[in-house]
Amino acid sequence: MLNKALRVPPAYYVFAILVLVLAVLRPKMLDPHVLGIFIRQVAPLGILTLGQLLVIRVKSIDLSGGGVILAVNYAISSGSFPGASLGFQVALALGLGLAVGLFNGVMVAKRRVSAVIVTLAVSIILVGAVQYLASGKPPGNVPEVFGALYNTSFGVIPAPVALWGLLTLILAVFLGRSVYGRFVAAVGESTTAAQFSGVPVERTVIAAHALAGVIAGVAALVQTASIAVGSVRVGLDLPILAVAATILGGVAFGRGEGGVWGPFFGVLSFALLFVVMTMLGVGEPGKLIFQGLIILSAAILYGLRSSNT
Template sequence: MSLSLSQKKGLSLPKPRDLARYIFSLPFAYVGTVLLLLFAYYTRPALLSPLLLLLIIRQAAPLGIVVLGQSLCMRVLSLDLSIGGVIVAVSYILTSGVLPFSEPVLVLICVGFGLMIGSINALLITRLRASSVIVTLAMAMILSGIVISLSQYHAPSDAPEILRYIGQKRIGVFPIALFVWLAVLIPSVIFLRISVFGRYVDAIGANPNAAWTSGIPYIWVVTIVHIMSSLFAVFSGLLLVGFVGVGSIDIGQDLALNSLAAVILGGVTFGSGKGGVIGPTVAAFMLTFSFNLLTSLGLGEPGKLMIQGGIIAVAAIVYATRQAK
């Protein structure tokens, strides 16, 4: 039996089974967030006060921003583990006092630095066909190593004034960090929805070989993705340095792994070309919320480690089964 397109068009009513399948197909972060909020409602209702929630959102902003880049990387079947290294370097550039420039110039240097790291990552991955895991992990280690060795001579000092302002102040009840997050998030969503670039990201994620043989500028797209990811890491680093107020050599160290976890919870899967920006964003909030919940339950650091480990194990399994197909 065959129906042509025009005959069948517009005749699809959702069935209950399809609805169940739809809910099941939603990113885990949506269901997870609802469950967590319910759990908090019964055990630690204080966490749900608007003020605390806004604080948690502010805390989630740096993760939320790097997640945008990580999710892009994963959608083109790559990964970015250099995030932590970039953030440490950003912290050093801003707070070491070695560079005798004004604050805006330092911020611009950070942006340029992000461009450079993203380009190097992309170059090694696309031209030398090196594994993205190895390349970006090595990059993170090298950057951290350089910063640690340099820090022996210059103890970090205070963060620039503007950044502390952005990181710590509010407009009304809303922390400025939330607006920064939205200012990065909303253009990203729109850009990915309507641009040729967004279509190409989908295509490469769905079938990189087909993208290659049909003349999609594969290398260019992957390069842009890695540059964007490093730039998002720089923005996230600016926010973090502002929060903390002083430079540090272990700032943002768990952001790479947490972003990986958030992207997976947010429904981005390797090799399917599926996954949006909103899912990982919700997941960034969910993870941050769960860490706070664990802390309030007296399980802070150990619980955090277990959650991170569990999510990454699941991610590895998902990755392996997809590869096996």
């Protein structure tokens, strides 16, 4: 019974508790329009988390998302490509993400370099390059079409949230139905066993990183649209937050019970956590402490479960 209850990713419990707290203390906050605004803010994180959960499932990690977001933000806001169409900007973001992801993947899978080091180094290089190009100053404004898209909504669902939900759905179906999804699960379970069963382990890992890179490109577009201006600091803490949300969602290095929706609710929990904390008048430090405590306790419950089975 207890074991069964512990099988549910911690994110669902945290989410339910936070909704309950809101319902009791400020029922007005549960209005879809109000919630939509808060949830829209975490859409970039939510999208980035999709890539993070994929690489974490194959026992890797991607810390380069911050660098990708910064680079894309710079490319769009600096006016380096005057008169560029929206399609070009999108292609640029996805292309950059793909290139970074492929590089990460080849380094991790072929060269067998530690994923923490590779992706960290890529992020350091991108951040340094962008800040150098921008001379440390915010580059400029983002074309208006981004802001317009960001502020669109379908009924009560803001466009960024709709995009996030759609991508989550696609990834869930893809991982659940495709052969590649099985490869991911197999590599996560045991690299050695997967190798002996004929799973193309290296290609699976490279593909996971490449896909995570493309997804980071999408997250970068949404993040850029959300702040509407160029910045030399935007998004740097997102990769680590994405790791945290993934863990909260019941996906850990090599273990994927939380699926794709677990981390989705992990990100939603972070959004609600900020709402509840702000409502209760807890400052920035308090939020950090709570975030840490929640991740730690979720991970401990998770760890306890693995030693039982």
